[in-house]
Amino acid sequence: MTVAGHTEKGAIGVETLHMTMRFGAFTALDDVSIRIEPGTFHALLGENGAGKSTLVKCMMGFYAATSGEMLVDGREALVPDPKAAHAMGLGMVYQHFTLVPSLTAAENLVISRTDVPNVIDWGKERTELAAFMARMPFQVPMDQPVRALAAGEKQKLEILKQLYLGRRFLILDEPTSVLTPDEADEVLGHVRQLCEAGEISVLMITHKFREVTAYADDVSVLRRGKLVGGGKVSELSHSDMAALMMGDAKLADPAPRTGIPGAPILELSGLKASDRSGLKDIVIDKLDVRGGEIVGIAGISGNGQMEMMEILTGQRPLSAGEIRVKDAPFGATRSDARLSCVRYLPEEPLQNACAPRMSVAENISFRTFDLNGKGTRFWLSGREMQGRASDLVAAFKVKTTSLDSPIQALSGGNVQRAVLARELSGDVDLLIISNPCFGLDFSAVAEIRARIMAARNGGAAVLLMSEDLDEIMELADRVMVMSEGKIAYETPISEADITQIGQFMGGHV
């Protein structure tokens, strides 16, 4: 049966036929044929490295596929570069914002057009923008610089931009990774409405099953470059999708919780410090973490978590308040951290916890290179550093070609393991962690979470800041929500309710 290539209102359908992409000897995409019917919402599921990005980049003309064809609007289409894709009405919303932060929303929209006149008549453009916005299901303030917009508004503006440019087939690359659950629901709800109205067709890359079930019509699952399954969302359960995605790989089971919380290790009282912009304050009235418990701090990025981490690592000066560790004032110097057994795992460890060009062995030795038993040493012992590093690399399964290769040559998960190896060796009484699993794949995530849980079970106090609510729900004993520089909400995990936490995250309470 032939299907019309597009809906009445212009949404176009796209189909890939036997798409294959090889990089040298590595096959990133292997004979993938998927079909997105006009006016439907199609989800593309897969782990990191499964080939999702490669597929959409081939579709958008960033890569020229090794073999395979594409049908756009029912006709065979050649897409040599992104411009050709745009001309056919294909558009993509990237995972990271491509808006220009210092330009206003209106300026961002107008300059993204290909036919911008040399002198822009703002009066006329404004009238046209207002007319365009009036037809849209959601609004974004047009006259503020984009940097002042919240993440959800930026994401909406990205989608508006594609529609403004007349795109009829949208690829969304993990569009909700930076949004609160509420914002995600709102944005995806609007996208779904546009699909139902036949204005656009959508292909969304994601790994959140919830979003697939709630919004998508169809789903395709990729694993190791191959299309391993898919179909109508209504006919698949979460466990079906997970099985397709994971194949026969086994996940480490969530580590069991043992022991009961002990005495308070970390106590913060009356903390005050200015935030990144210098205009607002981070205020923590009271927060303590006891031995043998994980306190999870949830929140959308940019609500003070980064500043909080900087306060705890001594990178940001306090204007008031005190940090106490084990009943003694804590100045976050290296010797303080050593004496009180405080360890850190900051986000983006390659930038924040490593010297990227120094070797794996050297990076692993940062805590210990100048120690000699109880005292310190002047001459380093290369042999001792190598020996310790090789033990830890084996114990934490860090994959590296050699101990002497620069740590920046390692993949994200292995950098994370190497830093974790360094921070978790020796006595750990307090572990401060921020977004430990950002950008890692399932198996690395499971392993790192198990290690954090093991540290907790071993009696360490753990403060976990994470933008991933699922991670907090899995690991934490107590959940707090950080919003606009303050702890807005606190609850024990047994009484934690996702919806309520989401509302506090969005500051809607």
Add this chain to the structure above:
Amino acid sequence: MNELGLWAIPIAVLGGAIRVSTPFLFVSLGEVLTERSGRINLGLEGTLVIGAMVGYAVAYLSGSPWLGVLAAAAAGSAFGLIHGLICSLPRVNDIAIGIAMMILGTGLAFYFGKPFVQPVAPDLPSIPLGWWSSIPQVEAALNVNVLFLIGAAAAFALWWMFKTTRIGLVIRVVGDSTDAARAMGLRPAVVRTLATMAGGAFAGVGGAYLSLFYPGSWNEGISSGQGLMAVALVIFARWNPVACFGAALLFGGAGALGPSLQSVGISQGYHLFFTAPYVLTLGVLIATSSTTRAMTGAPGELSITK
């Protein structure tokens, strides 16, 4: 002392501000244009000196000061082009190249400028806006050079360009986010190179003003660091061309403080007042810096603010 008494000081400072500010204004406008595109060109000091030399030489040889100004602009844009092209190569640091270009520019200018130290080139004309006054000091102060007026107009024109023209928005996009610019199909390296060229032309004109109007002769000590101070001035002006105009007047006024005190006969310690622009530069940089936050209004791709 004369009949004006202490009033002579503000009048002389005003006149000096107009006279001294012009090179600051042109160099800082050039630097705004370059930095808004995401590059920093510290070589503008060298471009200023080469502009002064080329402008003076061409004006002397051709007899027309305006041909000299055009030649200075051309020489400046050639320097900008070299800076822009070298910085488009991978892993090249724009600040290091800028310092190299600064030394190259002054060196070349001194080398080729030797034969022009003695000859006298025609001056640029000025407009006597002080005709209504009978006080000679006021008349002198308001003897405004045409280039100052062109510079003032250029400041407003650039401001308008950044707001309402395609080219202005493109420069801002490239300066704020390379990724966004690429996603739009722009070529950041090309835009930056062109912006650096145009910025170099501005600095070249600033140099021509030095040698063809005030002080009005070519010698090796012609620039007293205006090209470098203009970089501080741009930060102070928050990358806004119109604010650059005000900041240039302020710096020019500070530069005129020493000479004007001297003119009313205060000779005690007036040397200290000659340092006013440099002290002001330091003061401005300290006052606008912060240890904990990034500068607001700075183009996102600028290497000094990243």
